[in-house]
Amino acid sequence: MIIRVEPNAPNTKKFLKYVVEKVLEHEPLKRGKIVKVLLQEHVTPLPEFNENLFEGDYDTNPGEKIDFQEDNAHAKTMGLIVYLNEQLPPHSGPRHGKLLKENPLTFELKLVVSDPKGFYKFADDLGVTADKEIGEGSVKERNGKVTVTIKLFFNEDGKLWREGKEKHFYLMEKGRDRYKIMEYFIVNKFNDYYPTKAIAHDLGKNNLPNFSRQIGNINRIAKNKIRLKDNILEGKRGRGYKISATYKITMKS
Incomplete structure (x- = not known):
């Protein structure tokens, strides 16, 4: 089975913009600058992979190919590298790509900016600036540990939702206790x-x-309705509560 990135798919176009945005976060760009980009399934955009059962390995039974799809994570890593080297300005694609986890798929790419002016022009042609936010969240690595930040939004009507997942939301009645609690944490932005x-x-x-x-009810209902894994409001005995570092919650008008 051959795995390629489908260049014209909407998911792929979103992915390319996301990668460019992440590079621009490291401004000012200089010739030879190395930028590390972390990607994770369901958190950051990923391209549309075209997994064709009838390309390559002609002697292999299609059913066997499906059985071994889990082993294709490394092939997807190579697909990412090939695609980005084809799309990004010359010599600005990833020189190194690594599969960090298979479930969920987590990749580390290292890109080298060889032509800063060319990269800025490429970004401008895509309509990407350093201030734009693309995708549902971000992935960072600290001390060798991959951490995920998921973007959530809360509006004055009491609707709490995850970007890109507007169909799944938690609506809190305005003026009631749960609404006031959520609003309190978002407005005060406690770091601890x-x-x-x-x-x-x-x-x-x-x-x-x-x-x-x-x-506890806010956490339970939010995880169920918004399809979250971790509690939004994290508590520690003897210390109190804060918004979990897994989430970045923004007030929307």
């Missing part, structure tokens, strides 16, 4: 855990067990 008593006091809630249950 904030004491439970202080939060409850600010919101006029004296019943701490009930207050903690409300936070």
Whole structure:
């Protein structure tokens, strides 16, 4: 089976813009600059892979090819490298690509910017600037550990949703406890855990067990309705609560 990137697919075009945006985040670009881009399935855009059962390995039974599709992650890594080297300005494609995880698919690409002016022109032709945000989230690596940031939005009507997944949302009734709790955390932007008593006091809630249950309900319902794996509001005994580092929540008007 041969795996190629489908260049004209909408997902692929979105993926290319995402990669260019990530390179622009490392401005100013200089000749020879190495930029690392991390990609993860369901978090950052990935291209449309064309997996054709009838190309290559003609003697292999199609059923056997399907059985071994899980082994194609490395082939997809090569597909990414080939596609980007074909699309990006000359000598600006990835010189190195590595498969970090198979489930979910997580890739590390290292690109070398050989022609900064050419890259800026290419980005401009794509309509990409350093200020644009493309995709559902981002992937970063710190101390060898891959971390995921998922972008969520909350509006004044109480709707909480994930970018790119607008069909899955959690609607909190405006003015009610859960709405006020979510709004409080988003507006205050605590970088660390904030004491439970202080939060409850600010919101006029004296019943701490009930207050903690409300936070638990927010986490449970959000994970179910928005298809999330981790709690949005992360708690630690003796320290309080904060928005989980997994999420970046933005208020929308």
